[in-house]
Amino acid sequence: MPKEAIVLAANYGYVTAAETTLKSLFYHTPRVTVYLANEDIPAEWFRNINHHLAGTGSRLVDLKIDLARLATGKTTWPHINQYSYVKIHAPQLLTAARIIYLDCDLIVRHSLWPLVHFDLQGQPVGMAHEINSPSFNSGVLLIDRARWQAAELTEQCIDFFSHHEDEINNGDQTVLNRVCEGQLQPLPATFNNQVGMEKEAFYRGWPVFDHFLVADAVIDHYTTADKPWQLLSVGRGRAQWWKYHNLEWQMIGNHLRLSAPASTKPQLLLYTAWAELNRLEDVIKCLPDWQFEIATPVLMNFELKRLSAYPNVNLHESILPVALQRLIETSRAMLDLTLIQRDDQVQAQFLATGKPVLALARDGYQNEPAQFFASPAALAAYVRTLAEEE
Numbered sequence: 212m213p214k215e216a217i218v219l220a221a222n223y224g225y226v227t228a229a230e231t232t233l234k235s236l237f238y239h240t241p242r243v244t245v246y247l248a249n250e251d252i253p254a255e256w257f258r259n260i261n262h263h264l265a266g267t268g269s270r271l272v273d274l275k276i277d278l279a280r281l282a283t284g285k286t287t288w289p290h291i292n293q294y295s296y297v298k299i300h301a302p303q304l305l306t307a308a309r310i311i312y313l314d315c316d317l318i319v320r321h322s323l324w325p326l327v328h329f330d331l332q333g334q335p336v337g338m339a340h341e342i343n344s345p346s347f348n349s350g351v352l353l354i355d356r357a358r359w360q361a362a363e364l365t366e367q368c369i370d371f372f373s374h375h376e377d378e379i380n381n382g383d384q385t386v387l388n389r390v391c392e393g394q395l396q397p398l399p400a401t402f403n404n405q406v407g408m409e410k411e412a413f414y415r416g417w418p419v420f421d422h423f424l425v426a427d428a429v430i431d432h433y434t435t436a437d438k439p440w441q442l443l444s445v446g447r448g449r450a451q452w453w454k455y456h457n458l459e460w461q462m463i464g465n466h467l468r469l470s471a472p473a474s475t476k477p478q479l480l481l482y483t484a485w486a487e488l489n490r491l492e493d494v495i496k497c498l499p500d501w502q503f504e505i506a507t508p509v510l511m512n513f514e515l516k517r518l519s520a521y522p523n524v525n526l527h528e529s530i531l532p533v534a535l536q537r538l539i540e541t542s543r544a545m546l547d548l549t550l551i552q553r554d555d556q557v558q559a560q561f562l563a564t565g566k567p568v569l570a571l572a573r574d575g576y577q578n579e580p581a582q583f584f585a586s587p588a589a590l591a592a593y594v595r596t597l598a599e600e601e
Contacts, residue, residue: 215327216307218274220248220297221315226256228440229315231456233260233271236319238455238463241470241541242268243323246305248276248297263460267467274304284372287382290436295383298349299368302356314350316407317432318448318455324540326353326402326429328565334396335359338387339403342412342423347395349384350432351403362394404428409446410437470537476502476523477598480542482535482557483507486514487550489571490587494546495521497591504538506530508554536560543597544569547581569593 217236221229229247236245247257257273264270276297283296297304298312309327313319331337335358338347359365367390372379379385404425412420431451437444439452479501481491495503495518505515506527518524527534535557539545545561547553547570558568562580569590570581584590 214307215309215311216244216246216305217311217313217323218246218248218298218301218305219313219315220276220294221252222249222292222294223251223253225294225315226252227456228438231440231452232313232315232317232319234458234460234463235455236313236323237264237269237271238458238466239319239321240269240323241467241537244270244272246272246274248274248294248304250276250278260460263464264467265464267464269467276304282369282373284368284386285376285379285382287380287385288436290438291382295349296372298352298383299365299387301352302354302359303365306356308356310352310354310356312352312354313430314432316434316438317350317430318451319430320427321429322540323429324564326351326398328563329353329398329402330565331355331358331396333358335362335364335394336387336391337396337398338391339398339400341384342405342408343417346381346384346388347391347397348403348405348432348434349387350434351398351430352387353396353398353402364390364394399425401425401428402430404431405434406431406448407434407437407446411435476500478502478504478538478542479544479546479594480538480561481505481546481548482554483549484509484554485549485551486512489548489550489573491546491548492518493587494548494571494590495524497587498594499523501594504542506535506538539564542566544594546570547578553578567597 219229219232233245254273257271260271278293281297281300283293286292286295301310301312311323311326329337331353335355337353338349339351341348368386371390372386406424409420431448433439433448437446439449481503484507501523503524504527505518505524509529511526511528515526519526539561544566545568547568562568568581570578570583571590572583572585584593
């Protein structure tokens, strides 16, 4: 079981919607393990998807469940079934430290790794606010499994819907809002951009709907019964949904293989505008099984260019922001070895993923968020433990 996992839940009757969500997810999120909890989806369907994902570092796991053996509560709307309660059982079904649960009526538009590493401020679960409401929407959950288990939230949810059915007016969402009150970290709206509320917003007479939405969101969520795969729908985002629906798995696999780094070795990122670096070559020599991704915002001089002689070094001269973001997502740690001036903005971007920044100790040098080591060998020993955690 990986340290991070993404899980969805659907039966075969909902497989078209689930597959479209999965296509968008895999297209934009590299090297990810996704679980689809189900009772009745054929193994051949999973095999076909994984055949096209082979060699990309991503895979889809057929997580078979017996829904009759999972406690489920009241569903409120015709377009929602008992599978909506699988999310409260996710920490029992999976052992990953971080779990993202996604509904199957959404489109992923950018990488989910920033959501995986979002800071929950010590809380067991994160959810985004429902549009124009103080309550939270349960279509996207970020779960810290250890804290969820310690708080016994699954057991509390079961107890609530078993004894307070008359208080449930919005299915599992009511349950999670009531049980997790005071233990919930709000997620930014970009991770649950509720485009599906447009029809309801109009009939309720809400203010201009666009004020509630996020431009270029990470996730667009088709909430309510107004779904883009129906014969006719009212809300925005229909063309986007069909674009991903019509995307072939072969195209997704090719896209991932073309955009992924050539090396399958675990990566370390070093971003610098200067060639004066603290014992970089010694570190490179200590870690022949790790790939060093050295990126600069400017042209490289000879001192950096000559490092290309090492087989475990890739150089990225005058790197573009999109390529740098890809390296931030795929690297296990960032190195701070610059002797002149580090880039605190890029370092902050990397730290936001929850991964470490590593540095070599030297007189007078400070970098509060970094972990310092006395020698290249000591730093290398720690780096090897990062691979062992996978």
